[in-house]
Amino acid sequence: MEKILSFDELTHLAVRLSDYVKADDVVALIGDLGTGKTTFVKTVARELGIEGNIKSPTFNYVLEHLGGRLPLYHFDVYRLSDPLEVYEVGYEDYLHNGGLVLIEWADIIAEELPKEFIQIKLFHHDEKSRKISIEFVGNKAREKELLDYVGLSN
Secondary structure (H helix, E strand, O other): OEEEEEHHHHHHHHHHHHHHOOOOOEEEEEEOOOOOHHHHHHHHHHHHOOOOOOOOOOOOOEEEEOOOOOOEEEEEOOOOOOHHHHHHHOHHHHHOOOOEEEEEOHHHHHHHOOOOEEEEEEEEEEOOEEEEEEEEEOOHHHHHHHHHHHOOOO
């Protein structure tokens, strides 16, 4: 499902998504520089009840944020030279660790993503909005539920 959202609507999507997700869900964020991936993650983290400065883990590849409704495992795989390097930072350990896994630049590790995950693509549209695409890959029943929950169903 594709839609053009204002920045306020994109924030609302992140708020609703943070309420929808459950333990072991994976959210794959895909988009060019400056499309709002890290801002989206910050909103989700805040809504999960995670305090502190949330920043992109570009040089660490993954940052753990505990203390919220769910632990948040925030990956940024932009700097990987090989998709398989994601396993060197314990990727598999995070996938079934009772938290929410959010991955920026997830298209870089597309072949390593689980069978089921929420995919959100962000595209530049204009200076006040973004075009987004959202789907629940591998689980159409949950996709319908997700789109209804976040208010993006047709």
